[in-house]
Structures are given as structure tokens and as C-alpha cells.
Amino acid sequence: MNQKTVLTEIIPVKNGNIFEIVINRPEVHNCVNGETADLLLSAWTKFRDDPDLTVAILRGTGEKSFCAGADLNALNTLMKINGTNDEVRHWIKNSTGPMGGTRVVQRKPVITVSQGYTYAGGLELFCHGHIRIAEKQAMFSVACRRWGVPLADGGTVYLPWLIGPGSALPLIITGQRIRADRAYAIGLVWEVTPKGRGIARARRYAEQICAVPRDALMADLTSAIDGYGRPLEEALETEAKGIYPVVTSESFREGVAGFQKGDRFWFR
Secondary structure: OOOOOEEEEEEEEOOEEEEEEEEOOHHHOOOEOHHHHHHHHHHHHHHHHOOOOOEEEEEEOOOOEEEOOEOHHHHHHOOOOOOOHHHHHHHHHHOOOOOOOOOOOOOOOEEEEEOOEEEOHHHHHHHOOOEEEEEOOOEEEOHHHHHOOOOOOOHHHHHHHHHOHHHHHHHHHHOOOEEHHHHHHOOOOOEEEOOOOHHHHHHHHHHHHHHOOHHHHHHHHHHHHHHOOOOHHHHHHHHHHOHHHHHOOHHHHHHHHHHHOOOOOOOO
16 A cells, blocks of 8 residues: 555644644655645645644655655646636636645644755745744755746745745745755744754744643734735734734633743743
């Protein structure tokens, strides 16, 4: 029996559940084909819709690659290239992304962790992390530039959003490879770890996210996502809409009570 190309695991921790998603095609550098994309879509939809899942971690198996992008030997399984005009219009409006769920917006924390090649569509998947961790040997590139394949899973949106046009445009135009230290310097990576320590660090972050009061975190993340790029007045109104549901919540009362009792917590 063939092994699944995407593995998922729910890891219970104090005050929440970590949902780990693992791309499992190390023999092809965790490239994504149709089966993998379908399983990723299922995983991302489950995470979005299940209130018991608190934070997601996305990673790849093996020592060499997070994900090297779309499987160019299986493009026909990822999208219908020669669609009719009606099919193309429907795809533009309704597609969830060729790489599987990349147009499913997550308003719960997502951590991505790379231990190696993070290329093309794999870089796009990596960018969907709200916290992005890389081991020191990781490598990043819009490598599809070499083959005339476009970014189709949010790369032209997320890269300028995360690192600004000044860094995003050279990456998009040239496909130049950069290492983890350079990715950290431009803001593509939040933290660099020694080799072999990325997964443990991601899980540590996830445990700490689960430990903090939930409602304020989710409201603030939603406001940051939905307000970005809007006119200032609209963004501030978006933030304001989330405030009263939080300050009337049980987690808010418990958090304030903890402060008054002397509880102090910093992420480590």
C-alpha cells in the first residue's frame, strides 16, 4: 500500500491542540502532485473549521526539503491548463489553489518550519505561516522562474506583504536562491535554529500559543489580517469590531484575574 503523501496528527497540550501537517514525499523533495494537494486542502479546511484545533504546524519529511514546489511531472493533476473561458472564470473565483488550500485564509495561528529546499510553490506554502522558522541550512527561491511557471498559490501576494516590495520583487523577478540567514535578515524568516532543531522549536511556540488566553489572540490576528492594506479608518474600525466580544469573554476575565494574582508570562 502506498503511504499517504500528507500526514496529519493532533497533539494535545495544555489548553489546546496542535495540528501538525506533514508533506510526505521526500523522494521528490516533497513536491506537490494532485493527491498531495487534495490532502493539503482537506487538512487546511479541517484546521480552519475545527474549533478544537488551536495552532497548526506545516513541515516536510526528510532532511533535504520543506517543499520544492509543484510536481512538474504531474501538472495535469494540479489544474486544468486548457480550460474553456467559463472554466477559467470559475477557477479564478472558486479555486482553493493548485497546491491545496492556499486560498483558504487561516485566522488561527500557523507555523511553518523549513529544514531545506523551500522553492517555488514550496516557498508560497512557507509564506502562509504567521510564524516562519528555518534551520540554518534551509534555502529559499522562486525557483519556478527558471521554467516559466508562475506563482499561483499566493506568492505574489504574501511575499510583498511579509517582506515588502523592495525584497519581494528581486526574489520574484530573478528566482535567486537565498539561505536562511539572508531570509532572516529580510524578514522572510522569524527565527533561525540549528540543524535538526526546527520542529522542536515550532512545537515549543505552538505550546506557548495554546497557553495564552484564546479570544484576544484570535481577534488580534484576525484584525491584523483583515485590516492590512485597508485605509487607516477602515482598519481601525475592523480592529474595534473585535474588542467588545473579547472584553466580555471568559478568557479575558481569566487573563485579567491571573494578572491581578501576579501571573506573568513571556514567550521563550
